Amino acid sequence: MWNKLPTWQVFLWWHHFFLLWSTIDGQTRYSIPEELKQGSVVGHLAKDLGLVVSELYRRKLRITSEAGKQYFSVDLGRGELVVTDRIDREELCAQRPSCLLPLELVIDNPLQLHRVEIEIQDTNDNSPSFLTKEKVVKIAELVNPGARFPLESAQDPDVGANSVRSYLISKNDHFKLTVKTHKDGRKIPELVLEKTLDREKLPVHNLILTAVDGGDPVRSGTSEITIIVLDNNDNAPQFERQVYEANVSEKATPGTEILQIRATDADEGQNGEIEYFFAEQTTDLILSLFDIKASTGAIVVKGTLDHETNALHRFDITAKDKGNPQMDGHCGVEIKVVDINDNIPEIIVTSLTTPIPEDSAIGTVIALISAKDPDSGNNGKVTLSVSTKSPFKLNPSVSNHYTLVTNGPLDREKNDRYIVRISATDSGKPPLSSEKVIFVELLDVNDNAPVFSQPTYVVYVKENNLPGKILCSVSANDPDTDNSAKISYSILDSKVEDVSVSSYVYINSDNGSIYSMHSFDYEKLKVFQIHVQAKDQGSPSLSGNATVHVFILDQNDNAPAVIYPSSAALGSFSQQRMPRSAKAAHLLTKVTAVDADSGHNAWISYRLAEATDASLFTVNLYTGEVRTKRAVSEQDDSSQRLLIEIKDDGEPVRSATVTVSVLLEDGLHEPILDLRQKSAEPSQKGGRVTLYLIVSLASVSVLSLLTFLILAVKCIRNSRSSGSCCMRRSDCDEYKNPNRNLQIQLNTDGPIKYVEVLGGDMLSQSQSFRSCLSPMSEYSDFTLIKPSSTTDFKEVISVLDASLPDSTWTFESQQVKRSPSAGADSIRWRKPGQIWSL
Template sequence: MQSVFLWWHYFFLLWSTIKGQTRYSIPEELKQESVVGNLAKDLGLVVSELYRRKLRITSEAGKQYFKLDLGKGDLVVTDRIDREELCGQSPSCLLPLELVIDNPLQLHRVEIEIQDTNDHSPNFIAKEKIVKIAELVNPGARFPLESAQDPDVGTNSVRTYLISKNEHFKLTVKNHKDGRKIPELVLERALDREKLPVHNLILTAVDGGDPVRSGTSEITVIVLDNNDNAPQFEKQLYEANLSECATIGTEIVQVKATDADEGLNGEIEYLFAEQTTDLILTFFDINRSTGIIVVKNNLDHETTSLHRFDVTAKDKGNPEMDGHCSVEIKIVDINDNIPEIIVTSLTTPIPEDSAIGTVIAIISAKDPDSGDNGKVTLTMSPKSPFRLNPSISKHYSLVTNGPLDREKNSHYIVELLDVNDNPPVFSQLSYVVYVKENHPPGIIICSVSATDPDVGGNAKISYSILDSKVQDVSVSSYVYMNADNGSIYSMHSFDYEKLKVFQIQVQAKDQGSPCLSSNATVHVFILDQNDNAPAVIYPSSAALGSLSHQRMPRSAKAGHLVTKVTAVDADSGHNAWISYRLAEATDTSLFTVNQYTGEVRTKRAVSEQDESSQRLLIEIKDDGEPLQSATITVSILLEDGLHEPILELRHKTSEPNRKTGRITLYLILSLASVSVLSLVTFLILAVKCIRNSRSSGSCCMRRSDCDDYKKPNRNLQIQLNTDGPIKYVEVLGGDMMSQSQSFRSCMSPMSEYSDFTLIKPSSTTDFKEVISVLDASLPDSTWTFESQQVSRKYLLLF
């Protein structure tokens, strides 16, 4: 009586743990976020308790196609469902789900029936087929044609075939025992090669869907002379069973055909039919002479259990004649797969005073083999304080079967299958790489790597680049990535002057279900190469090629500033450091060029013996490797009685000019304002430091307090230059270890009212625009401006 009571107790306990089965039917290709049904309502669950009870869904399909809306209790589609991809041409397609609920532990099995939609058209593998028929063939002869393939099933698959209207042929459809429909071309009227040697027909395959879909193939019938007997197979269908463990070279079946003709007209060779798929050609081979079909590659019953194809027997007559037969090879399953044990839910730890029958876990098992080889039975050691209770759909509940004593045995070891609960982790969240410009396309920029502590497919990682924009162009136009090893390659060479830095967002994704991923950023810095020659921006030579005309009085003394050559280089760093050199001159004793500023001055006073026309060839070189250079020719005309701007400048500088004084005053006020601001900043920091020192005993600035003062201005220089026809003040500021910034004001004594211009050159400056600004604001042969040789410059021109 007691044993009967315990049996009913365990039965009701298991019944409360594992519920019945629920089924929904949905068409394939449903849109994402479509509602399959309200699980909470159909299973009698309270929606407000779903989150607290940790409701979750697991799938045996290897991919998660559904999710549960815990707020409404709806089962929602999350991914595209392709019935043909899931179930092939199986007439029934069921997608099983397991619904696990904790607190208390429950298991519900849900089946989703995926209904076929007519989303595929019939398709012929060979779009063109040539049929050769001798003119002596009698009416009634049949010629098998290629069957169309349609991944849909039932009424949505191929229903019938049609042939274009003609006088000599009709079409019949032969129903195969496996449900296939095979079209055959039947000769109704004798052919006459002399009247019409070629017949062009259109074969159409039509399915039974709504709307109807169809596919076509062109049939070309060539009428032949002679050889009036085609090979005939002994059977129209050859069948064979083959173990999936069959070794390469194993003979499967021999097809045999005969030909009533003699000589070459009766010699037969065997070939796979024209429409044979690549899969068949991968697994099987045929001896052309004997017709023996052999194994060519390893077979797998779990992948494909049945192979169908056609064989052609062709004679060597002129013209050739052929015959056809079908072959079916069934792959016999062997027990070559190990059962998998899946722990759907596990409660741990458990109290040692748990009552007998307490549910610890829900366990299921599966085996991809078929028949008895796929049947799995779970057992436990009789000495264990646990037992397995079988339930519906190959599930078991693991329950306590006796008292537990932690002091005697604190834990029990159970080998569990890995669950994909760890995303891949990159070795670095951010990578910094440097790439030289002008490198050849296809080089490896860098390699990223990630690890996953899971095992098997849950730890197999593939890499990809997330789509982003670089200068309004997809980053995939610049680089591509090897999905297996994480190496990133360039698609083309880079140009530093157009692109200096960009970011690549990379992703590492495992192959678990559902898959997990993580991202990292690769910062790519392009390194400058000396691929740009210096460009002369003054004197302007846009209209005169490399020739510039200047005038100078014969009364000029030694040190007289004739002109100033200014050039810039689109490169950066040492590659943009420019020097000037006088390469050639009419009289080398008369002129000199400053190596660093490009100023052209007289070395001595001009004499009456000096020629009135002087020509200078000035070379401008950068400091890169390899060296780049440019030249400009300056033509100087010595004139008598020409007004010398230097004397006028000296006169003006000796007499204070009101406007110049006002500008100088503005500069002094600006410098004073900067100094006051720096002083106020210093006082604020000092007060904070004192306050911190009172509380901590030391004067330290916290990182959060000094984020806005990471780069103080530790180098402030003022330079006044009044030598020559140009007067300018330089204010240089910036960290000694960083790139300098130059603010320069220049005043021309040759104009009554100075113009104010702001120019910010960079490595991509359009020099024609700079030249046009200078030409518009400066008169010819009066004065020039100085170019500060730093990678970042600011020029204030008055």
């Protein structure tokens, strides 16, 4: 490479290449010569900016140029800034003394912006040149020595030392060359007459004008000057000023007069008449923008002016007289195009990071934004702003650069996309503005737990339902998206009567449908709760809970059960004895039945379905009492058979029957004495009943002892926690329910002796305990009944000593602390010398 370049270029290249950079106001600057070969290294960018080379590719370093064309790139493997295209300083910066090429380096993760300036240094790659290769100058022979004749200036695109430094003219006897320097630095060659011309001796003089630059090596350009010696007209027009200056608005319309130049000629007649023209070397741009009136010298606008394209125009004007030979004079014109605020500010989004997580911290950089306005002065000063209602703000950076950062909490569930409107306003009068819209998308994070459509659900299920039937469906909503919104349902473990609730129901994890595992029985389970959890699949996972209350509805699935007469002890029918002397309304017996169902399904009615003599007996519809409708006569059969039907009030109706056999006997007046005699006679049946009685009493004693121990333990625990223990239910804080009403009714109508004990809370379902003693049977029956119990009915048959009068019995009701699933209250019967309790 270096062998192909001259020694001076190699030296100049190395002189500028060795990391000639500095950091000014947070910016990095490199200086390089123009026309560097592609692939040439400008500088070690990663090292100079303090970046890690191995992270450049991951952080997506990219480079942008305001020049529009990309002249540089970054070698991500080495971190070097290299040249990718030919750089011509004259093409980029024209005649400007300083040529800076700004670059912006954008790096992500985290987002950073670095500004790099590349100073393009001029090399002497252009030779001076003249627009006119052959120049003709007419000079009258009578012109006095010392007269000056301006020549065309040479053009050199290079700047500084590489531009035109001097002019030379070929050797001759009549002219010498001087160089006049304008205040803007331009050098204008002038031909000075040193010796009087003599047209008759030499009518034409041929000279060579050479322009030389200051580069190394020196470059030059030439122009041929032909001087024609004229006769007579010996005064050339003279301008009042050598340079005319004027200002014109860039919005001036064609035809607007800018200024008027004036020249005078001392000659008379046609020799003193002057016309004005653009100089021969005037560029096409000037000719398209301006025009001059030949007769008056007025310069007017011809085309469209633009301050941003060219703020200053320089050209020369020639004044010619009409003499023979024709004489001319020259002056310079400088027209400054005054800027007006005619350019709308431009908003440039250098980098934009979207979407962003909705939990982004305040101050997170979203975008890098810059503003540009080609106007000058206040017209080019731009201020950016963003709507105060949006959760974003702009932080100023270097040289009209801003960073768009978050300024408040973001919530994707409220707004999944933000429309950020950025306004740019300049400081002109009137100010101009523009707007740019940036769309910022939000990424969802799992910040919302599933929420059920209702916190509690109430479900009613008929008992005896089919297993696998859907009970209800619960649903939850999660405003998040993707996996964070995918919900799975599950049942939290809990107990229903010491059994896991999962053995009763199961739930579809996808749609929240709850199904029964088996059929429900209202008599065993009336209500239970299901705790359902909805969990999303986010990270971390969030969940919500709801409670499902399941109420079992009673169905009429239990037929009435006959308690008395006891079919278990005496077979499928009951035998009763009644004296023929019985009167009307005589109580034969009382049929007692219960129904395990509840409500209307447990309402029981009795009716006489069949009878040997339907006119003799009647059954009470509600109590089941069997009484005589009339007095027994001698004509009535001694053996009567009654079929009693017991029905509930359910749908469909369920029923049961009991058969009562009645034996009419004469002289049946002292059943108690007969019972005493029969009970006194030892028999096998009496022995069995005695054994049953002993076992029953022992069982009751053990149960009473266990109950007492349980009550004592609970009392001790309560005394530890509350400091007191109340044995009486009415005195304990746990029993603030209304006092129970206990009603004891002793019926002795006829030969049947029965006792009804009614007790229960005022606000709860009444409980009825009935004890029936029949002297007509061989043994008295004692039964304790608790209707509407959820436990299985137990028949308790006790043989009582019926030899004592009814008045010797006393009843005591003792209420003890019990759980809702416990049995009936304790009831004791007393007679002298004996205490039986249940």
